Amino acid sequence: MVRMKKTSAAIAAAAASTLLLSACSTADSEGGTSADATDGALTVATAFYPLQFVAEQVGGDHVVVVSMTPAGVEPHDVELSPATVRKLGTADLALYLSEFQPAVDDAISTTGVEALDAAAVVELHAESGHADDEHTDDEHADEDHADEDEHDHGSSDPHFWLDPELLAAYADAVGQAFAAADPDNADTYTANAEALHDSLHEIDEQFATGLAQCERDTIVTGHEAFGYLADRYDLHQEGIAGLDPESEPSPARILEIKDIIAETGATTIFTEDEVSASVAEALASDVGVETSVLSPVETVADGEDYISVMTANLATLEGALGCE
Missing domain, CATH: 3.40.50.1980 (Nitrogenase molybdenum iron protein domain)
Structure with a gap:
């Protein structure tokens, strides 16, 4: 069983220094935000859909979610537009998974935005051996796939969200990060995270049964x-x-x-x-x-x-x- 790392205190401390911007509470794709701003709302940039889902559920009306991967786009090799990078740079917090989307990693490093890395919350599985097995018998593997390293996701499988209990653990950490960044609404974030955790646990039980x-x-x-x-x-x-x-x-x-x-x-x-x-x-x-x-x-x-x-x-x- 994959266990959650004990990084909650560090996550909360990292998020505590974020600034509050004016924004609204609905998500938009490719760096956009909705029309009417609500004073005091957190702006949260999310790298791809499962993290967007968590941010929306935990943040509720107090958070505007900016998606870095447009709806319907396969996220592994997404490229960010200049507008999306600018939006990321003005966000209070970014949610991402390091080594999954190189363009997102680069943008977070460039902008210096406060970021909660899912890899710091859940312990990722090592990549299985089958990916390597695909090419061991192909004498032209090095030539045909020389550029595959450009799309390498490190030595870990990134798809942790397909275990609902791991996504629930990440939701708990997001609730702590939001509460640290916006103490006035901490109780709401905590309650929302608990409700999402319960929903994900229910899905887990349905799968198990x-x-x-x-x-x-x-x-x-x-x-x-x-x-x-x-x-x-x-x-x-x-x-x-x-x-x-x-x-x-x-x-x-x-x-x-x-x-x-x-x-x-x-x-x-x-x-x-x-x-x-x-x-x-x-x-x-x-x-x-x-x-x-x-x-x-x-x-x-x-x-x-x-x-x-x-x-x-x-x-x-x-x-x-x-x-x-």
């Missing part, structure tokens, strides 16, 4: 985004590609996945909503299985949120794995 008795426990995915979810609920993830959603699997990895599907009786290859599914669909057609979207919740459609998408993910998994 729904996936407790299934015919299969192996999930074959387009890329290895679901390690935290798999570990939390005793599933086994097999990614066609590694952590980088743009990487191409080697022929050896494709053959290995075919063998895994045959051995485990998997009926589904899980694809994603914002990542090309061409390789997964071709493989599924070749071996005679279905494809189904399993969202990594890196972005959501209008009218959806983390809770609704995770609920849909559970239903998808229950159907594909033959759960009772």
